Amino acid sequence: MSHLLPLTVQGAETTHRGKRLVGPIDLTIEGAGATVIVGPNGSGKTTLLRLLHGAARLTHGEIAWNCPMDEAQLHQAFVFQRPVMLRRTVLENLIYPLKVRGTSKREARKSAVAWAAKIGLSDMIDRSALVLSGGEQQKLALARALITAPKVLFLDEPCAALDGRATREVEVILQAAKQNGTRLILSTHDMGQARRLADEMLFMLGGKIHEFGPADTFFEAAQTASARAFLKGDIVE
Amino acid sequence: MADIWLGLSQAFWLVITFDAELMEITLRSLMVSLSALVIASAIALPLAALLAVRRFRWRRWVIAILNALMGLPPVVVGLIVYVVLSRSGPLGVLGLLFTPTAMVIAQVIIIVPLIASVAHQALRDLWSEYHDLLISMHVTQGQKVATLLWDARRALLTASLAGFGRAIGEVGAIMIVGGNIDNVTRVLTTAIALETGKGEFALALGLGFVLIGLAIAVNLSIHALSRTEVEARW
Ligand SMILES: Nc1ncnc2c1ncn2[C@@H]1O[C@H](COP(=O)(O)OP(=O)(O)OP(=O)(O)O)[C@@H](O)[C@H]1O
Ligand SMILES: [Mg+2]
Numbered sequence: 277m278s279h280l281l282p283l284t285v286q287g288a289e290t291t292h293r294g295k296r297l298v299g300p301i302d303l304t305i306e307g308a309g310a311t312v313i314v315g316p317n318g319s320g321k322t323t324l325l326r327l328l329h330g331a332a333r334l335t336h337g338e339i340a341w342n343c344p345m346d347e348a349q350l351h352q353a354f355v356f357q358r359p360v361m362l363r364r365t366v367l368e369n370l371i372y373p374l375k376v377r378g379t380s381k382r383e384a385r386k387s388a389v390a391w392a393a394k395i396g397l398s399d400m401i402d403r404s405a406l407v408l409s410g411g412e413q414q415k416l417a418l419a420r421a422l423i424t425a426p427k428v429l430f431l432d433e434p435c436a437a438l439d440g441r442a443t444r445e446v447e448v449i450l451q452a453a454k455q456n457g458t459r460l461i462l463s464t465h466d467m468g469q470a471r472r473l474a475d476e477m478l479f480m481l482g483g484k485i486h487e488f489g490p491a492d493t494f495f496e497a498a499q500t501a502s503a504r505a506f507l508k509g510d511i512v513e
Numbered sequence: 514m515a516d517i518w519l520g521l522s523q524a525f526w527l528v529i530t531f532d533a534e535l536m537e538i539t540l541r542s543l544m545v546s547l548s549a550l551v552i553a554s555a556i557a558l559p560l561a562a563l564l565a566v567r568r569f570r571w572r573r574w575v576i577a578i579l580n581a582l583m584g585l586p587p588v589v590v591g592l593i594v595y596v597v598l599s600r601s602g603p604l605g606v607l608g609l610l611f612t613p614t615a616m617v618i619a620q621v622i623i624i625v626p627l628i629a630s631v632a633h634q635a636l637r638d639l640w641s642e643y644h645d646l647l648i649s650m651h652v653t654q655g656q657k658v659a660t661l662l663w664d665a666r667r668a669l670l671t672a673s674l675a676g677f678g679r680a681i682g683e684v685g686a687i688m689i690v691g692g693n694i695d696n697v698t699r700v701l702t703t704a705i706a707l708e709t710g711k712g713e714f715a716l717a718l719g720l721g722f723v724l725i726g727l728a729i730a731v732n733l734s735i736h737a738l739s740r741t742e743v744e745a746r747w
Contacts, residue, residue, distance in 0.1 A: 331649055349651050360646040363639075363664045372660075376652045 280341050280348050280427045281459060282306035283328065287337035290327050298323045298483040300337060309475030310450070310460035312491070314467070316512055320483040321463035322357060325430045328461065329354050353421035357432040359413040361405040366397055369405045369416055373424050391419040394449065410437040418446060422453055429453065431462035435469060447472060467507070471495060479503045481512065520718025524726075527719055539723060542700040543731075545613050546681040549620035553680075554673045557625045561632035562658040565640045576633065582626035587619075591686030594619045598690065611692040616700070619686040624676035631675060635668035636661050670739060674732055681728055701727070 282304050289299030298320035305311060305328075313321045326332035328339065329352060341348035353373075362369050370388035375381075392401050395415040400408065405416060414437050421429060434450075435443040443466075450473060454460055464470055470477065470491075477494035479487040479502075487494065487503045498504045506512045527535045564576060596602050598610040598618075609615045639661055647657055662669065684702035691698035693707060701724045708717035 329649065331645065346651075352649075354645075354649040356645060360643065362643070362646075362660075373650055376650060376656050 279343055280351055282342055283428075284340045285328070285338070286340075288327060288334055288339055289336035290323060290332045291335045296483060297332075298327060298480075301327070301485060303478075303485060303488065305459070305461065305476075307475075308454070308457065308459060310454055310462065310473045311476040311478055312470045312474035313461070313463040313478045313480060314465070314470055314506070315463075315480030315486075316506070319480040321480050322432050323483075324480060325354070325432050325461065325463060329430050351427040353424060353426040353429050355414075355417050355421045355429070355431040355434050357436065359410075359417035361408070361413055361416070363406060364404070365402050366392060366405050366408070366416060367401040370420055370423055373420060377424065387423060391423050395419045396445065411439065411442045414438060415442065415446060418449060422449070422458070425456070426458060428459045428461065431460065433463055433465065435464065435466060443469065479506065481506075516714050516718060519715040521722060523715045523719030524722035528723065528726075535720075535723065537696070538699050538701055538704050539727060541613065541698075542681060542702070542724070543727065545616045545687070545700060546620060546677060547731075548617045549624060549680045550673060550677045552617065553621045553624045553628055553676055554669075556621070557629035557676075558632055558662060558669055558673075559658065560625075561629045561636050562661050564629075564633050565636040565661065566654070566657050576630075579626045579630050579633070583630050585623065585626065586685070587623050587683050588685035588689065590622050591619055591689035594622065594686065594690045610690065611694060611698060613691070613698060615690040616687040616698060619690045620680040620683060623683060623686060624680050627679055628672045628676040631672035632665075632669050635665050635672065639665045666739075670735065674735060677731065678728055681731075682724070 283306070285301050285303040285305075287299070288301040288303075290297050301324065313324065315321055323332055327334060330339070330345075330349060331354065362372055364372070367385070367388050370391050371384045374384035374387065379387075389398075389401065392398050395418070397408075397412060397416060397419075400412070405413065408416060414434065418431070418434060421431075431450075435446055438446060447469065450460060450462075454473075460473070462473070464473075474491040474494075477487070477489065477491045478485060479494070479498075479500075481502055487498060487500050489499075494503070495507065498507060502512050526532075564572060564579075594615060595610065597604050598607070598615055599605055600610070609618070643661070643664075647660065652660065682702060684706055687698070687700065688703050688706065691700070691703065693699050693703040699707075701720055705717045705720045705724070708714075708720065
């Protein structure tokens with residue numbers, strides 16, 4: 277199993293121009309499954325994900341993986357809220373992460389073709405990724421992240437631009453990744469999705485973790501009033 | 514107006530009779546400026562990519578200086594290269610003054626800032642688009658630069674061709690370092706200057722039209738070679 281975990285976070289903060297965006301964060305992520313981060317807009321979900329991934333500056337505290345940092349970084353991937361497309365074809369987008377790791381051309385291509393099929397883009401592999409629809413781009417970004425079989429995958433609202441059917445397709449892929457031992461850490465505004473995917477729930481509010489625990493407990497009996505209100509669909513500030 | 518018609522017909526005749534002298538100076542123009550283009554691109558493009566992805570202390574200064582050098586008067590470049598290459602200058606022993614090599618050197622100095630500045634703009638925009646993804650993928654510095662150069666190749670080609678246009682149309686610097694010596698360093702622009710000086714306007718105009726035609730032909734063939742217009746975006 278994954279030797280990256282547990283991930284231990286102690287008093288982690290990220291500040292921008294003296295303003296604290298998130299933190300202090302104390303958190304341990306271990307075991308298999310999916311941790312789903314929820315919370316209102318601006319509560320710090322994206323920033324927390326980036327911080328854990330090492331893409332936001334850690335200005336205070338500590339983030340430690342169960343292995344050296346550079347090794348941990350090699351086994352992570354990130355799917356952004358707004359997908360970043362390389363100005364290349366669909367196939368070349370899928371090949372890219374394998375190529376930078378030194379995978380042979382033939383193998384990379386084979387695996388890219390297989391992933392294109394999995395996300396239903398087989399007909400478009402030679403098209404520029406820039407002309408895909410928003411949903412297709414999001415699926416491509418997901419496949420490009422999973423193609424290296426990361427041990428930990430961060431996803432920032434992976435289904436925000438998707439319709440019901442595409443959301444289901446993405447969730448099938450995510451469930452499969454989970455089965456294969458990829459640890460998922462994702463944010464979402466879709467409570468249905470959170471219920472379907474989460475093993476652990478993390479509720480963010482005002483840049484801090486407000487509640488963190490097993491998913492069923494969270495949905496049945498959230499500890500804090502604000503989490504209960506958020507689940508009911510009330511506006512929480 | 515009569516001069517222009519005369520010039521056009523002169524150009525026409527010079528071209529269709531394969532005038533030996535015209536062929537020679539046209540070829541020399543082409544060789545000098547293409548060499549300058551290749552060398553300048555090899556310097557300017559990686560430099561532009563490094564400026565886009567690396568945050569080093571003097572970065573802002575380098576960019577500001579590059580932008581300022583874009584407007585560098587060619588005569589001044591010519592003068593400096595002349596002094597450096599002249600017999601008593603630091604590189605005088607190389608004996609390069611009044612050779613096509615000296616002209617290439619001057620043109621490289623003139624167009625590197627132009628190519629680097631234009632390329633830097635394009636690469637910086639692309640980098641801001643790619644930044645998060647490439648950081649997340651932990652690509653090496655070399656892979657970053659290679660990715661940016663490859664994915665911005667259309668814009669870079671335009672930058673290089675702008676440099677070529679400036680090089681082939683330039684006269685001040687190569688006049689000084691080349692000397693406009695018949696059969697050795699005479700190129701289209703210096704020949705035009707010479708004929709104009711002699712009052713041979715029609716011939717000068719003829720050469721001018723050949724120069725314009727040449728610039729267009731080079732642009733078109735480079736675009737065709739790289740098939741950039743065909744592959745466009747899909
Ligand atoms: N680079 C930055 N510079 C300044 N402020 C930032 C930066 N990144 C995030 N913030 C601020 O930090 C706070 C948290 O932002 P974040 O993007 O993490 O929220 P979020 O929970 O992902 O929101 P959403 O649900 O809208 O995606 C916001 O107030 C945002 O404006
Ligand atoms: Mg967000």
